[in-house]
Amino acid sequence: MIASPSDAVGADLRLLAPAAGCWAVTIAGAVGGVWAGGLATLLCAVVLTAALLALRHSVHARALRPAMLLIIATAGVSAGFGAAVTARVVDLQHHPMAAAGLLGHKTTAELIIGDDPRVLRGPGPPRIRVPVTAAVASRPSDRASASLTAPADGWSDLVPGQRVTAVVTVDRPYRADLTVASLRATGPPRAVSRPPGYQRWASAVRLRFAELSRRALPAAESGLLPGLVLGDVSGLGDDVVDDFRRCGLTHLTAVSGANFAIVCGAVLLVLQAAGVGRRTSAVLAAIVLACFVVLVRPSPSVVRAAVMGAVGLLALVAGRRSAAIPALCAAVIVALGVWPALAVDPGFALSVCATAALILLAPGLRDRLSAVGVPRGVADLLAIALAAQIVTAPLVAMIAGTVNPVGVVANIAVALAVAPITVLGTFAAAIAGPSPRMGELLIRFCEPELWWMVRTADVLAGVPGASMSVPDGLGGACWVALGLxxxxxxxxxxxxxxxxxxxxxxxxxxxxxxxxxxxxxxxxRRVPGRARHLVDPRRGELRDRHRRADHPGPGR
Structure with a gap:
């Protein structure tokens, strides 16, 4: 349910400026390097000093105190983030793998797999790309984030958390994302270690769920279900991928904050129906959230989605929807403090903007639609889809150089199918091991919804102009924003x-x-027979005298 406009208007916005400041200085340091990060830090320190002096010596200190405290908090926190990201960039520049003697040359590296390998589309032999934590074999303690491209043979079956040794070619990072290098392997890995126990459990659950999906569903639907539920797109066909991309549904095949919100919402409904208290329900939902993070792989992007989903839990504990804005801002600050690279991650920006749109923009849209006669439930779906599409369309244009005019229609058409698939699919994945037949039965219940999603994507992807190319970068974002x-x-x-x-x-x-x-x-209303002047004639005569005194005739 969408919050009311009064909740959004009365929200506490004091954390909005610190969150924006932290994000801005982190982007400056990650993209601009040491000089940009140091300059941003110095500017924040100057603003902090000036605000402290003004607060202490101004004659209007009492009247300016709230605004000055907000400026001090924003400048102080932003200066700390700027100093941290600048130190991080300096450390990456002096890392052994970034040495000038290694660039363009081969070396033996020790790697820790950070996520499931993603198969790259294109001509030639299949290849994968995966984030890793890398170190030169001669100095294994100096580790840093890197990106690895390698042949699919021998690498596609690796599990996050595994340690491998491989001969790689070291190149400069292909984008400014606080990685030390871009690595390229031409052969299989060596000395592969076993993954951690929780990753083995998650891999077993994912493989079992994918096998049950292939057994119970047609080809297109069987590859789509693991992607919708667990973010496992390894079995997704190329035609379904193209259809989802053209009509703006690609975000459904990646684990997002919506997945966590739906799962936690289902758990909370069950607990509330059982009479469990609000705080206890929030704690149990947080435990389910942690288990779900492990199941879908605890990579930075998944943790980011979990943080966005946890915003709803914090608002629940606070007991008011207006707490969602400070919870969202606090989530941004914490996420950037733990993973500074999220500042330049497109998925992080899309997730934060979409969540903010649902809190601030969707209530007003919902009420406007209801005012023109749209039913309440339909108005909720339309408001959610419109708010998310309006806010994220410029970002998508800036990142990918495309815009999907049919995206709103596609997201509205499949909106009612997402929640049942997520809830039933997650429950089926959880019980597939103890009871495969029950898991297969729950998967079959998802078949009508999956068919509807595949069919909707197929039809809308064939609409002329379903996906339009626009200039990428800031120019494309400005054009799309002006068009909206x-x-x-x-x-x-x-x-x-x-x-x-x-x-x-x-x-x-x-x-x-x-x-x-x-x-x-x-x-x-006058009831016959109950007039006061009829019940008591003296009261009636007295009231008539007052009436004549207040309204004298024309002769007086």
Missing amino acids: AAPAAGVWLWRRTGHGRTGPVGGVWHDGRRDRPTPPPARR
């Missing part, structure tokens, strides 16, 4: 000039009090 803002500005001007105040729609959108019909005065 133009209709809103036109409606605002239409209402402002008075043209939208006539007609059935204009009358609903205009809320001026002077155009509303004045209701007739309330009339007092």
